[in-house]
Amino acid sequence: MAKKEKKQHTHPLLRYWIKLTGILIVALVNRPKVFFANRGLQGKHFKGGALLVSNHRSYWDYISYFFLFPFNLIRPVVSYEIYHKNKVLTFFLDLIGAIPLGENPADFSWMKKTIELLKKGKKVIIFPEAHFIQEDKLATFHSSYILIARSANVPIIPLYTDGNYHSWKRNRVGIGTKIYLNSFKENNSREELNSYVISKIEELSRNVKANKGHHLFSFKNFLWDLGRVTVYFHLGIAFRPKAISLEKNKTNRKNGTYILAANHTRFMDPFILLCVFWRKRVKILAADVVYGLNNSHPVRAFLLNQGGCVKISRESLDLEAVSNCCKHLKRGYPLMVFPEGHIKRNGEMDALKNGSSMMASRCSCPIIPSYIVYGKKWYNRTKVYFGKEIYPPKDKTIKGISQMTQEVHEELERIKIIAEKENGR
Amino acid sequence: MEDKEIMDILKEIIKDSIDDDSFDPSKITLDSIVFRDIVKNSISSMYVALAIEDRFGFEFDNETIKELKTVQDFIDYIKKNSAN
Numbered sequence: 340m341a342k343k344e345k346k347q348h349t350h351p352l353l354r355y356w357i358k359l360t361g362i363l364i365v366a367l368v369n370r371p372k373v374f375f376a377n378r379g380l381q382g383k384h385f386k387g388g389a390l391l392v393s394n395h396r397s398y399w400d401y402i403s404y405f406f407l408f409p410f411n412l413i414r415p416v417v418s419y420e421i422y423h424k425n426k427v428l429t430f431f432l433d434l435i436g437a438i439p440l441g442e443n444p445a446d447f448s449w450m451k452k453t454i455e456l457l458k459k460g461k462k463v464i465i466f467p468e469a470h471f472i473q474e475d476k477l478a479t480f481h482s483s484y485i486l487i488a489r490s491a492n493v494p495i496i497p498l499y500t501d502g503n504y505h506s507w508k509r510n511r512v513g514i515g516t517k518i519y520l521n522s523f524k525e526n527n528s529r530e531e532l533n534s535y536v537i538s539k540i541e542e543l544s545r546n547v548k549a550n551k552g553h554h555l556f557s558f559k560n561f562l563w564d565l566g567r568v569t570v571y572f573h574l575g576i577a578f579r580p581k582a583i584s585l586e587k588n589k590t591n592r593k594n595g596t597y598i599l600a601a602n603h604t605r606f607m608d609p610f611i612l613l614c615v616f617w618r619k620r621v622k623i624l625a626a627d628v629v630y631g632l633n634n635s636h637p638v639r640a641f642l643l644n645q646g647g648c649v650k651i652s653r654e655s656l657d658l659e660a661v662s663n664c665c666k667h668l669k670r671g672y673p674l675m676v677f678p679e680g681h682i683k684r685n686g687e688m689d690a691l692k693n694g695s696s697m698m699a700s701r702c703s704c705p706i707i708p709s710y711i712v713y714g715k716k717w718y719n720r721t722k723v724y725f726g727k728e729i730y731p732p733k734d735k736t737i738k739g740i741s742q743m744t745q746e747v748h749e750e751l752e753r754i755k756i757i758a759e760k761e762n763g764r
Numbered sequence: 765m766e767d768k769e770i771m772d773i774l775k776e777i778i779k780d781s782i783d784d785d786s787f788d789p790s791k792i793t794l795d796s797i798v799f800r801d802i803v804k805n806s807i808s809s810m811y812v813a814l815a816i817e818d819r820f821g822f823e824f825d826n827e828t829i830k831e832l833k834t835v836q837d838f839i840d841y842i843k844k845n846s847a848n
Contacts, residue, residue, distance in 0.1 A: 652826075656799075656809050658817075659826050693807040701814065736780035737811050 349436050354412050357434055358405065365406040369399075369510040373407070374547045376515045376595055381496065384410050388457040388493040389517070392484055392536055394477055394544075395466035396502025398428070403500065403510060404464050405435045414438055416453060416465045438463065450487060457491035464498070467533075473502075477540060482533040485520070494519050497536055499543040513543035531733075538703050546595045549671025562645035563620065570610055571617035578607075578713075578721040580614045585754060586727050596668050596704040597728070598695050600747055601711055602755070603677035604686055608711055612675055615723050622667045623648045624660070624676045624694075651694075653680070661698060668702040678747065688751060696743040700731040706747050710754040712762050724758045726750040765846060770839045773819060778802055781811040794836040820846040 375382065391413065393400065401415045414436040422432055422439035432439070438456075440449050453463050465487070467480035488495050497515035504510055518539065523532060574580075599621070601612060609623050625648040630640045643650070649667075651660035664674055678691040699706050705728035712722045729746045732739040775789040781803055796802055799809050816838070817823050822845040832838055 655826065656806065656813060656829055657826060658810070658813055658824050658829060661810065661814065662823065694810070697807065697811065697814070737783050737808055740807070740811070741783055 349434055351412060354434065354436055358409070358412070362406050362409060365402060369403055369406075369504055371403065371407055371510045371512050374511065374513045374543070376513065376543060376546065381514060381516045383408050383514070385462055385496070388460045388491060389462050389496050390453075390457060390484060390488045390491070390493055391462060391464040391496045391498055392480075392540070393464060393466055393498035393500060394540060395468045395471055396473070396500055397471055397504060399504040400466065400500060400502070401432065401435065401437065403504065403512070404498070407512060408462075411462050412436065413462050413464050414456065416440065416449065416463060418469060450483065453487055454491045457487070457493045477537060477544075480533055480537055482529040485529045485532045485536075489520050492521065495536060497539040497543060499540050499547055501544075501547060511547045513547040515539050515543050542596065542703060545669055546671035549596075560620065562642075563647050566646045567613060567617050567620075570613050574607075574610050575614045575617070578611060578614065580611050580721045580723055582615045582723050582725065584725045585757060586725070595673075596671050596702060597673050598668070598699050598704060598706045599673060599675045599709050600678045600691070600695050600706050600751070601675070601709040601723075602686075602688060602751060603679050603682050604684055604711070605713070606682065608677065609675060611711055611721055611723065612709065616673065616675075619673055620647060621673045621675050622664065624651055624664060624674065625649065626680070627652050627654075661694070664698055665702050668698065668704055674698070678744070688748070688755065691744050691748050691751075693737075693740050693744045696731070696740045696747065699729075699743065700735055700740055703731060705730045706743070708747050708750040708754060710751060710758050712758045715762075722758065722762070724754045726754045765843065767839055767843075770842050771835070774816070774835060774838060777812055777815040777819065780815070781808040783808075792835060794834065794839070796835050797833050798835060798838060799833075816842065822846065 373383070385408070391404070393404065398421070401417070404413050404415065407413075415432075415438070417432055417437045417439050419440045419442050422429060422437065438449050438452055441447075453465075456463055465484045467482070467484050468478045469481055470478075472478045484495070494517035496517055497513075499513035499515075501511045518536060520532060523535075599612060599616075601608060609625075613621065613623075623646075625643060627650055629648070630636065630643060630650050634640065640650075649660050649663050651657045668674055676695045678695045679689045680692050681689075683689055695706060707728050708726040710724045710726070712724070714720055714722075727750060729743060729750060731743055734742070771792075771794075775792055778792060778798075779787060779789045792802060798812065803809050803812055813824055813829055820842050828841070832841055
């Protein structure tokens with residue numbers, strides 16, 4: 340027992356030395372490509388204690404995560420079976436400061452030790468699936484990590500790895516933003532918080548997969564990509580759109596899944612937003628009237644479809660359009676909607692339709708309210724203001740959806756006041 | 765799945781789709797026309813259709829959903845297409 344205790348206390352300097360010597364080798368073998376949910380909020384460097392929670396693919400997860408964060412020492416929690424699998428593995432796990440679980444399931448000393456480390460500002464990674472999952476989906480998460488994070492009062496950082504370690508393919512990793520459990524109500528059960536963390540890791544997994552095939556150009560999306568670049572070069576010069584985020588520490592062109600909900604005063608609005616988001620494959624929800632009534636403009640319809648538009652009927656129940664948009668969102672791309680449903684030239688905002696909130700609720704993604712202000716003179720820059728992200732409520736019923744729409748409307752009204760004040764309207 | 769079981773799930777979905785606390789799902793009968801007598805606006809209709817898809821593991825197409833009128837039509841369709 341005394342021997343084990345000695346092994347588990349590897350000096351941090353030794354661990355930094357291992358990191359320094361091994362980082363290049365692991366970087367060459369794994370060639371990790373990191374996807375950040377919001378790099379402005381959470382990059383590769385952590386300050387203070389944090390509990391990292393990830394899916395589990397193989398033994399290499401420990402090594403991969405150990406070397407992924409260059410300035411932090413990450414200590415993994417390892418199951419008893421893995422820790423004692425063979426002497427070489429035990430030796431290496433000791434070197435990186437692993438915290439082994441006890442042989443007896445009722446032995447919670449590892450939990451106590453993890454909480455102590457987290458309280459001291461250390462970083463610990465835990466794999467709540469408790470065993471390797473080779474399939475492309477998450478297994479059940481044991482919720483004990485919620486108890487640890489709550490007791491140590493540290494944030495949880497969701498991580499996702501695709502487990503590509505031994506092939507020519509690059510290892511893709513997703514890093515989410517911090518989840519502060521004290522921002523939730525105390526009566527939220529462990530299971531509710533656990534499912535929230537799982538949903539965040541699932542979102543990361545979708546975004547990592549979507550990012551996988553993202554190139555500036557691809558033959559499959561040739562016209563779409565050509566359109567994006569053409570729009571950017573022509574309208575970017577004519578309107579010179581300027582993106583302004585009203586939230587501090589937020590990037591307004593972040594990666595991942597979200598719905599852009601903008602005001603609609605001109606036919607040019609989607610093109611202006613495309614100029615701002617020209618690097619991303621943004622789908623646009625377009626009313627059937629834009630396509631021409633009764634398929635009277637097949638060429639226009641073809642170009643709109645190729646340009647990333649999704650046609651939605653105003654009159655009938657268009658489930659296919661909603662389904663297409665949700666598939667696009669779940670692949671990790673943004674969607675652009677004009678929730679008023681029509682152009683309102685006088686600048687006043689009508690009541691918003693609930694469709695965008697319903698899609699956000701189904702896909703667990705935020706809505707980013709955006710407000711477009713055109714310059715007074717032809718040479719003035721067009722400005723696009725971005726407000727705070729509105730996340731779907733836990734209540735997935737129509738009441739929750741209506742409440743979310745109301746919040747988006749209030750945020751748009753707030754941005755409108757700020758934008759008009761800044762632009763002297 | 766039994767008709768009654770499907771009916772209970774449908775009642776639950778319809779209740780969630782209506783933003784009115786006074787709505788009584790026990791008034792729903794097999795002959796009620798879903799998108800006229802019970803669910804009266806487009807967003808609630810969309811909610812009902814999508815919730816049925818999620819709950820029973822299939823997808824409606826735009827033409828099929830137009831043909832389904834009564835609660836009984838929905839139950840028959842669900843029994844025929846449900847993944848469970």
